[in-house]
Amino acid sequence: EVQLLESGGALVQPGGSLRLSCAASGFTFNDYAISWVRQAPGKGLEWVSSISGRGTTTYYADSVKGRFTISRDISKNTLFLQMDSLRAEDTAIYYCAKDFAVTKHTVLAYFDSWGQGTLVSVSS
Amino acid sequence: EIVLTQSPATLSLSPGERASLSCRASQSVSSYLAWYQQKPGQAPRLLIYDASNRATGIPARFSGSGSGTDFTLIISSLEPEDVAVYYCQQRTNWPLSFGGGTKVEIK
Numbered sequence: 001e002v003q004l005l006e007s008g009g010a011l012v013q014p015g016g017s018l019r020l021s022c023a024a025s026g027f028t029f030n031d032y033a034i035s036w037v038r039q040a041p042g043k044g045l046e047w048v049s050s051i052s053g054r055g056t057t058t059y060y061a062d063s064v065k066g067r068f069t070i071s072r073d074i075s076k077n078t079l080f081l082q083m084d085s086l087r088a089e090d091t092a093i094y095y096c097a098k099d100f101a102v103t104k105h106t107v108l109a110y111f112d113s114w115g116q117g118t119l120v121s122v123s124s
Numbered sequence: 125e126i127v128l129t130q131s132p133a134t135l136s137l138s139p140g141e142r143a144s145l146s147c148r149a150s151q152s153v154s155s156y157l158a159w160y161q162q163k164p165g166q167a168p169r170l171l172i173y174d175a176s177n178r179a180t181g182i183p184a185r186f187s188g189s190g191s192g193t194d195f196t197l198i199i200s201s202l203e204p205e206d207v208a209v210y211y212c213q214q215r216t217n218w219p220l221s222f223g224g225g226t227k228v229e230i231k
Contacts, residue, residue: 045160045211047219047220047221061219097168100179111160114167116167
């Protein structure tokens with residue numbers, strides 16, 4: 001059974017940093033692209049970033065480009081999102097979501113498995 | 125950036141009725157469109173990919189159609205457990221984008 005478990009969410013001040021983790025199990029971790037998708041309180045879904053299975057290809061939303069960095073540690077079956085220069089508008093539940101087909105060096109970007117999310121709150 | 129516009133914002137129907145949800149793209153996305161269901165307090169679930177293909181384990185009452193800029197998700201006979209917000213998502217161009225969602229309620 002595929003499982004994705006996010007962690008690392010917290011209350012942080014504007015301008016601060018946070019690193020989110022997504023621990024994966026139940027599939028061959030480095031065969032599938034994984035993405036971060038966020039949802040502000042009471043709002044819709046917003047794609048944040050994606051990384052291919054082997055980590056060779058990454059994509060970012062304009063709203064986070066230059067501030068967030070996606071990476072993955074194959075030895076730990078874990079995805080990361082390093083978030084710097086945080087702003088109030090980054091407040092959201094952050095989900096990690098797995099591609100539904102093998103995507104070693106690209107990102108298909110249909111998401112068939114999702115974690116339960118981790119809450120990031122940016123406020124002074 | 126491709127903008128996806130969903131309508132209506134809210135759909136209120138009785139059990140057994142047919143629900144029709146619309147998703148319109150600001151430019152062609154070919155057939156590279158997915159639909160997700162998000163129930164309250166839960167993560168989204170993939171229903172449909174490539175406009176008309178049901179994901180694994182999705183009941184046959186859910187169907188998708190369309191191509192180019194106009195897409196439709198049909199729930200043929202609404203069940204109480206279908207109460208949720210439904211989102212469309214395109215993967216044609218980066219950045220990926222989601223529609224604003226349609227909330228389906230039971231009368």
